Amino acid sequence: MTYYPLTEATAAAHLATIPVIGAVLGGTPADWTVREVGDGNLNLVFLVSGPEGGVAAKQALPYVRLVGESWPLPLSRAYYERLALADQARLAPDRVPALLHHDDDMALTIMEFLTPHRTLRGALVEGLRYPHLADHLAQFLADTLFRTSDLAVPVATKKARIAAYLGNVAMCRITEDLIFDEPYFDAPMNAHSVGLDDIVAAFRSDIPLRLAAQGMKARFLAAPEALLHGDLHTGSVMVTAHDSKVIDPEFAFYGPIGFDVGMILGNLWIAALAEPGLRPDGPSDGWLLAQADRLWAGFADRFAAHWRGLDPKIESGSLHALARRDSALLEAAITTRLDQIWRDALGFAGCEIIRRILGLAHVADFESIADVERRAGCERQALLFARDILVRRDALTDIGPVHRLLDPACVAP
Template structure:
C-alpha cells in the first residue's frame, strides 16, 4: 500500500496543490481551458465523499475538477485499503456514459492510469442535488434528465442492446472492479442486519428498531436474496452508486458523476438507489421544516418525482426496446409479427424490474440509517429525537417494501404508503 505523500514504485503519488499545478501545466487541453499559467490558478481540495481526493482548479478562463483515487477508504483511513484500479473502471464507465447519455455526465479531459486520476470539466454552478433538496429546492428538469440517463445507460449495456459476445467481454472487464463491489456487498447487503463495528444509528432512540431489523427473519432472507442478485445477475452496466449525492444539478441541467462502483449487475440496483434517496429526502423534510417553511408542498413534489422517475424510465426504456437494436435478448424474429407477445414480454420484464427496484431501494434506505455511511439529508437534522422520528418512518416503509416487494404492483403504491407511514 502506498502512503499519502509518497511516490510508489509504479509512479503513483497522491497529488497536492504543488504537484497538481505542475502536472496540469503539462496537459494542453487543460491549460487551454484554464488559460494563464499555474501561478494564475486556484487549487482547492474539496473531496467530501468517502473515498477520494477531489480538487477544483480554476484559471482565468475556466475550471476543471480533478478526481484521484487514494489507495484506501478515505472515510475510514489507511487501515482499509482499496485498489487504485477503481479509477480505471470509473473512467471506462464515464466513457460508456458519455457515449450513451451525452450531456448528462461530465466531459473527461484527461485520464492518467498510473496516477489513478481523472480530469473533468468543472460543473458550475451545479450543486450536489442532495444539498439542494435539503433546502427544499425543486429541479424541474431533473426527472426528465435522470430517466434518460438510466434508460440509455441500462438499456444500452443490456442484452437487449448488446450482442452476447460483446456483453460477455464487458462483463469480464468489469469483474475486475470486485473490491468496490465488495464494499456494497458488505455495507448494504450484510452489515446493517447484524452486529458490526461499522454500523451506527441515532442511539438510543433507534436501538429497538436496529435490534428489530437484526432479528427479522423474513427481512434477512429478503436482503440475502437481493445480495445474491447483486452477486450474480449481470443485466447491465450499473453506475453502482446512483444516489442524489452522485448527481449535480442546476434548474436546467443534470449531471451524473462518480461511477467508480460501476459493474455489470441488476438494473434495479441503480433505479432503486435513486428511488431510495428521493424517499429518504422525503422522510427527512419533517426534520428540516419550520413554522415558516413547513415543507408540505415540497414533500408532495418529492413524492411526485419518485413516480416521475419510474414512469419516465419505463417509458424511455420500452421506447428503446421498440426501436432498432443489436442485442440477443427477445429476438425480433420471435416478436416482430406478434404484438401481443411483444407487449406481454415487456410487461413481465418491467414487473420483474419493479420488484427488484423496490427491493434494492429498501436496502439502500436501511443502510443509510443503520449502516456505516449516512446521508446528510438525515444527518443534518440536529435534534436526535426529531431525526430518529424521520428515520423510524423511513425504516418502517423500507421493511415493508423489501419483504413485500413481489406483491407491490406500482410505484404509486410506494408513494401512497410513504405518505401514510
C-alpha cells in the same frame, strides 16, 4: 510515473504537465486556484479554475478516506471510473460530464468543471426544486441500462463488455458488505441515532427482513443484465435549474437493471422522509414523491420505447430475437420485464434506505436534522417504510401503493 497523492499545494504543478488541461485552464499555474472538495468518503477531488476555464480532477487514494489506511482499496477503481465515463458518454452524452484526461499511474481522472451545478443532495436538504430532474434521471437510466443490455447488444459484444468490468471486485465488495450484510448485525463500523436501539435489535432478529436482503444480494451477485453506475444516489448527481449530470461511476459493473433504479428512488424517498424533520413548520409540497413517480414512469416509458424502436432487420440483443417477430409477444415481454425491474428496484431501494441509517455511510438528509428526537423519528419511519418495500416488494405492484405507505407526519419516538 510513480503514484503520489496530490494536495492543494501540488495539484496545479502536476496539471501543468498535461497540455490539454493547461489549454483548458489558460494562463500559468500561478494564475490558477485549487480547492479540494472531496466529501471525505473515498477520494480526493480538486476544483481548478484558470483564466480560460476550469476542470474537476478526481484522484483515488489507496484506502477508504472515510476510514483511513486500515481499509486499503485498489487504485484500479479510477480505471473503471474512466471506462464507465467513456461508455456513458456514448450512451447518454447529455447526462454525464466530459472526460478530458486520465492517468492510470496517478489514478487521476480529469473532467469538465460543472458550473453553476451543485450536488443534488445538498440542494434537497435546503428545500430547492429542479423542474427537469426526474426527466433527466429517467433519460440517463433508460439510455445507459437498455443500451447495454441483452435486449440491445449482441451476445458476443455484451459478454466482452461484462469481462471488461469484472476486475472491479473491491468496489462491488463494498456494496455487498455495506448494503446487504452489515446493517443486519453488529458490524464494527455501524452507527445509528440515539433512540433507535429497539428497532435496530428488532431488525437484527427479523428473519423475513434479513432473508429479503440476502435475496437482493443474490440478485446483485448473479444478474449481469446491464452496465450499472453502481452508486447512483443524490450525492452522485449535479444539478442546475436546466441541467442534470451524473458523476462518480467508480462502482460501475454489470449487474441487475433494478439496482441503479432502486438506488436513486431510495435516495429520493430518503429526502422525502427527512423533509418533515428539516422543515417541521411547513407542510411538504409533495414534490419529492412526485419526482419519484415521474422518474419511474419516465424510465419505464423510455425503456419500452427503446425496445419497440429496435429495427427488426438489424441484429440486436438475443432477448429480442423472438419478440421482434411477434408484436403481441413484444408487448407482453416489455410488461414482464418492467415488472421484474420494478420489484428489484423496490428491494434495492429498501436495502439502501436501511444501510444509510444503520450502516457506515450516513447521509446529510437525516444528519442535518438538528433536533435529535425528531431526527430519530424520521429515521424510524424510514426504516419501517424500507422494511415494508423490501419484504413486500412482490405485492407492491406500482409506485402508487408505495407512496400510500408514507405518512406525511414525522413522529418522534
